Amino acid sequence: xxxxxxxxxxxxxxxxxxxxxxxxxxxxxxxxxxxxxxxxxxxxxxxxxxxxxxxxxxxxxxxxxxxxxxxxxxxxxxxxxxxxxxxxxxxxxxxxxxxxxxxxxxxxxxxxxxxxxxxxxxxxxxxxxxxxxxxxxxxxxxxxxxxxxxxxxxxxxxxxxxxxxxxxxxxxxxxxxxxxxxxxxxxxxxxxxxxxxxxxxxxxxxxxxxxxxxxxxxxxxxxxxxxxxxxxxxxxxxxxxxxxxxxxxxxxxxxxxxxxxxxxxxxxxxxxxxxxxxxxxxxxxxxxxxxxxxxxxxxxxxxxxxxxxxxxxxxxxxxxxxxxxxxxxxxxxxxxxxxxxxxxxxxxxxxxxxxxxxxxxxxxxxxxxxxxxxxxxxxxxxxxxxxxxxxxxxxxxxxxxxxxxxxxxxxxxxxxxxxxxxxxxxxxxxxxxxxxxxxxxxxxxxxxxxxxxxxxxxxxxxxxxxxxxxxxxxxxxxxxxx
Amino acid sequence: xxxxxxxxxxxxxxxxxxxxxxxxxxxxxxxxxxxxxxxxxxxxxxxxxxxxxxxxxxxxxxxxxxxxxxxxxxxxxxxxxxxxxxxxxxxxxxxxxxxxxxxxxxxxxxxxxxxxxxxxxxxxxxxxxxxxxxxxxxxxxxxxxxxxxxxxxxxxxxxxxxxxxxxxxxxxxxxxxxxxxxxxxxxxxxxxxxxxxxxxxxxxxxxxxxxxxxxxxxxxxxxxxxxxxxxxxxxxxxxxxxxxxxxxxxxxxxxxxxxxxxxxxxxxxxxxxxxxxxxxxxxxxxxxxxxxxxxxxxxxxxxxxxxxxxxxxxxxxxxxxxxxxxxxxxxxxxxxxxxxxxxxxxxxxxxxxxxxxxxxxxxxxxxxxxxxxxxxxxxxxxxxxxxxxxxxxxxxxxxxxxxxxxxxxxxxxxxxxxxxxxxxxxxxxxxxxxxxxxxxxxxxxxxxxxxxxxxxxxxxxxxxxxxxxxxxxxxxxxxxxx
Numbered sequence: 010x011x012x013x014x015x016x017x018x019x020x021x022x023x024x025x026x027x028x029x030x031x032x033x034x035x036x037x038x039x040x041x042x043x044x045x046x047x048x049x050x051x052x053x054x055x056x057x058x059x060x061x062x063x064x065x066x067x068x069x070x071x072x073x074x075x076x077x078x079x080x081x082x083x084x085x086x087x088x089x090x091x092x093x094x095x096x097x098x099x100x101x102x103x104x105x106x107x108x109x110x111x112x113x114x115x116x117x118x119x120x121x122x123x124x125x126x127x128x129x130x131x132x133x134x135x136x137x138x139x140x141x142x143x144x145x146x147x148x149x150x151x152x153x154x155x156x157x158x159x160x161x162x163x164x165x166x167x168x169x170x171x172x173x174x175x176x177x178x179x180x181x182x183x184x185x186x187x188x189x190x191x192x193x194x195x196x197x198x199x200x201x202x203x204x205x206x207x208x209x210x211x212x213x214x215x216x217x218x219x220x221x222x223x224x225x226x227x228x229x230x231x232x233x234x235x236x237x238x239x240x241x242x243x244x245x246x247x248x249x250x251x252x253x254x255x256x257x258x259x260x261x262x263x264x265x266x267x268x269x270x271x272x273x274x275x276x277x278x279x280x281x282x283x284x285x286x287x288x289x290x291x292x293x294x295x296x297x298x299x300x301x302x303x304x305x306x307x308x309x310x311x312x313x314x315x316x317x318x319x320x321x322x323x324x325x326x327x328x329x330x331x332x333x334x335x336x337x338x339x340x341x342x343x344x345x346x347x348x349x350x351x352x353x354x355x356x357x358x359x360x361x362x363x364x365x366x367x368x369x370x371x372x373x374x375x376x377x378x379x380x381x382x383x384x385x386x387x388x389x390x391x392x393x394x395x396x397x398x399x400x401x402x403x404x405x406x407x408x409x410x411x412x413x414x415x416x417x418x419x420x421x422x423x424x425x426x427x428x429x430x431x432x433x434x435x436x437x438x439x440x441x442x443x444x445x446x447x448x449x450x451x452x453x454x455x456x457x458x459x460x461x462x463x464x465x466x467x468x469x470x471x472x473x474x475x476x477x478x479x480x481x482x483x484x485x486x487x488x489x490x491x
Numbered sequence: 492x493x494x495x496x497x498x499x500x501x502x503x504x505x506x507x508x509x510x511x512x513x514x515x516x517x518x519x520x521x522x523x524x525x526x527x528x529x530x531x532x533x534x535x536x537x538x539x540x541x542x543x544x545x546x547x548x549x550x551x552x553x554x555x556x557x558x559x560x561x562x563x564x565x566x567x568x569x570x571x572x573x574x575x576x577x578x579x580x581x582x583x584x585x586x587x588x589x590x591x592x593x594x595x596x597x598x599x600x601x602x603x604x605x606x607x608x609x610x611x612x613x614x615x616x617x618x619x620x621x622x623x624x625x626x627x628x629x630x631x632x633x634x635x636x637x638x639x640x641x642x643x644x645x646x647x648x649x650x651x652x653x654x655x656x657x658x659x660x661x662x663x664x665x666x667x668x669x670x671x672x673x674x675x676x677x678x679x680x681x682x683x684x685x686x687x688x689x690x691x692x693x694x695x696x697x698x699x700x701x702x703x704x705x706x707x708x709x710x711x712x713x714x715x716x717x718x719x720x721x722x723x724x725x726x727x728x729x730x731x732x733x734x735x736x737x738x739x740x741x742x743x744x745x746x747x748x749x750x751x752x753x754x755x756x757x758x759x760x761x762x763x764x765x766x767x768x769x770x771x772x773x774x775x776x777x778x779x780x781x782x783x784x785x786x787x788x789x790x791x792x793x794x795x796x797x798x799x800x801x802x803x804x805x806x807x808x809x810x811x812x813x814x815x816x817x818x819x820x821x822x823x824x825x826x827x828x829x830x831x832x833x834x835x836x837x838x839x840x841x842x843x844x845x846x847x848x849x850x851x852x853x854x855x856x857x858x859x860x861x862x863x864x865x866x867x868x869x870x871x872x873x874x875x876x877x878x879x880x881x882x883x884x885x886x887x888x889x890x891x892x893x894x895x896x897x898x899x900x901x902x903x904x905x906x907x908x909x910x911x912x913x914x915x916x917x918x919x920x921x922x923x924x925x926x927x928x929x930x931x932x933x934x935x936x937x938x939x940x941x942x943x944x945x946x947x948x949x950x951x952x953x954x955x956x957x958x959x960x961x962x963x964x965x966x967x968x969x970x971x972x973x
Contacts, residue, residue, distance in 0.1 A: 016501075018500060018832070019498075020497075020874060021874070021876065022876075024876075025874075025876040028876050028881065029876060029881075032881050032883060035883070036886060039887075040886060040887065040890055040891070041891070042891060043891040043892060063891075064891065111920075119920065214892075216886075216889060216890070216891060216892070216893060216894075216895070217890065217891035217892070218891045218892045245895075245909070246895060246896065246901060246905070246908070246909065247894055247895055247896055248894065248895065249895060250882030250885035250886060250889075250895055250898070250900050250901070251882065251885075251895070251900060251901050251904040251905065251908040251909065252879055252880040252881055252882035252885070252900065252904075252908075253874050253875075253880060254874060254875065254876040254877075254880035254881045254882075255880060255881045255882030255883065255885065255886060256882075258881060258886075259886060288909045288910070289896075289909070290909070290911075290912075290917040291901075291905040291906075291908070291909055292911070293917055293918065294896075295917040295918065295919060296917070297909075297910075297912070297915075297917045299915075300865065300909070300910050300912075301865045301866075301868040301869040301872070301910045302909055302910060304865075304869060305869060305873075305874045309874055329915065329916060329917045330915070330916065330930075330931070331916065331918075331920055331923050331924075331928070332928070332930045333817055334816065334817060334820075334930035334931045334932065335815055335816060335817060335819060335820035335858050335930070335931040335932060335935075336820070336914070336915050336916065336930070336931035337817060337820075338816075338817035338818070338819075338820030338821040338824070339820040339821070339823070339824050339858070339861070339862050340915065341821070342820070342821050342824030342825065342828070343824065343862075343865060346824070346828035350500070350828075350832070364920060365917070367920065368920070376817050376821070379821070380821050380825075383782065383783045383786075383825060384783075386783040387783040387786060387787060390783070391787075392502060392503070392507075392735050392736060392787045392791055393735075393736065394503065394504075394506075394507040394510050394511060394736040395736075397734055398734040398735060398736035398737060399510065399511075399514050399734055399736045399737045399740060400732030400733065400734035400736075400737030400738075401514060401517070401737065403732035403733075403734070403737065404518060404522060404698075404732060404737060404740075404741060405521075405522065407698060407732075408522055408698070408699065409522070409523070409524060409525040409545075409546065409698060409699035409700045410525060410696075410698065410699070410700045411698060412698075412729055412730065413698070413727075413728060413729055413730065413731060413732055413733070414728065414729055414771075414776075416732070418732050418733060418734065419728060419732070419733050419773075422733040422734075423728070423733065423773040424773075426728070426733040426734075426773070427727070427728065427733065427770045427771070427772070427773055427779075427782070427784055428770070428779075428782050428783045428784060429772075429774070430772075430779070430782075432818070433779075433781075433811065433812070433818050433822065434811060434812065434813065434818065435772040435775055435777040435778070435779045435811045435847070436775065436777065436813075437777060438593075438601065438813055438846060438849065438850070441813050442813075446813070446814070448812075448814045448816035448817070448818070449812070449816045449817040449818035450816065450817060453817075
């Protein structure tokens, strides 16, 4: 977890915020949102909302009243208390890529992801200080049965990392399993109800629709007081209008409706305004990540979340590139700067994402971590204007025509005064060429192998491990034989 | 030229700015600056400054008084009036890489640059809307004699582009040649004295020293009323202290002293506060570009220039990478975001830079232009919160569970509503793989070849061309036989 010292960059005027807010309220009131789950509609109906078939139309005042019950920030515990984080306020928390069915590395190429890859990403997340949360469905382990693989994923996070974890959201049943397993590790459900230990990513089936499976998970986690990120899934031009302001208004309406539901179930349950917003490439119909629209969308969405005093999830190192090349890097940075300057609180996809979320990459993980290290340095160091920063002693010592390499000030600072790169080369050409003319992706291969080789198992209490395994052994036949 | 709609991002508090300003004044007054040119010292002496050997110590009030004579913005004419730009205020003007002795492309590899490469970069700068100024010493044409090659460079800019040009700064003689050639093209020296046509890059030989050759050029251009960018050349840790605040204070002292000299020579001559500031890699002693220190330095330096109401030059697509790879892209974007958010007015090195300024790259030129296109899109479009941006009609038309691909709003906007990439791939993996699995650098090769093939000669008046050639024919023996 980092303290983000940068003042959030407001891209919208106060009037713009009001206009987008106003339109979000109009959408909620006039158009409404479909909730494909009986209990959700019942809850809204009981609260006095207008329910018609699947559609719920909202009283804006009610929505705002519910949303105001969500805390502006909350603690999110890890089994190692040193890794417990706070989501919201000035805090920035990172997590790896989430969702790809495919995995790649330079040596083996693109292939279906396996549980071994999943474990490896957990080990890399554990090994790297710049990743604060183990993540959720980092990759889809396609070698495991669909019905029970969430157990193996949750186990992997709990076993190979001691960082905070995300929960399965495929269904209410999966959510229950995640809660059970976390309860085993944290010493009982009451322990995680007191301080949440599972963050879940609930996507809205945009436009303006929540499906039954995601709602099942949302209800389950809300019942247990576990924090929910409500994230509309918006490729503008397809799931939302081509107008960015309208897209942010739709996103706001969708997110607030979901958060209102969470608060109806269990008031005060931590809820995060989520954004996953980019544009469609209108020529190909494909999503396009790391575009100007993505960048502007992150800044505007973060600003809307601040307007409601909600923690915000958005941004990440997003790209449409299929390789860890220059495109992957400039598109990722196109998103990462607004992520940092927008004051994003939870950054999913902070490392390892390629190919519009279809592909996780070992090398891209390393490349993204180098960028994270640079942002971390900026956030931690800032530009201190104090005696040591102003270094008047060095200027007096060296004077015109001299050099600072040997000055007292430099000798005091040279070890830790400047950022030290992890993979970036500052070597001169001859040396670089002599040692193989390695581009960043090739250096990254060496680094991820080293991360895995040097990985330190955080260990787990044998009794706890036994209990987790027993739970899984019992559940697997129930899940896979249906 | 773009209007930069983004509000400049202030990284320093008002107190920080005052502290850095105060230290700059102390440096000027107490330590002073060496000027290795008689006329410069004479001018300062006549103005009442304390001169001792090469050293000039300043009265801060005098410096500020002189600096206040420089205009906050100025017109900088191109031979095609449609390409005339304004430097300062909300304007952002880009120019290609400046200075590398080596050139590379994927097919031919790294080699000494030639005049053919120089011409090619001019042709690419002319062909690409996102480059506003033809630049200066884009690459060093090492196949031409050192003494006269500036004539061929200036000719190349004037002949193959009709965009604004930068002048030679190697000596007062070279500056005079540039002024002569520009006078031929613009119809006489009085024409360019009225509206400047040559921008020059005067580097300070930091710390706190101006050498005789650069001062010769500065004096010559100032006499002719041509705009001067005064740029301290700062690798913190070597040419300035490891403290960033102290580095910015030193830079401010150096830049203001140079601008005061320009104003002494010819009051009102446009003068730009320049910054070329990064850190040294203290392990290797090499400069490191695209680092957190670079990024913070750009923001802080731009803010200091605003404090003095001076146009600002800084930033660019800087990197230490030797190849157009992921490192090149993330380091460049590490600098380009602060360049845009800092409100930089003149962006040298906006395209084509590799290897810490030693290497120009055809592919990197294209890759950087793609990033420039994205920033241009953001600056030009912004995020309009108006009826079309809010798209309430589309939201009403589509509603829950629908899609926006066929909505009226989309049909009105799909051609121009979203950014259209130039080299970035949004193709799906199968198609991308089938068409050669081309990474961004490989696509860039195709694009620069296409730029050169499609290049449209802006033409030149045959009489003017003849006069330029006559001038060069006369000058070359004088320059090369010394």
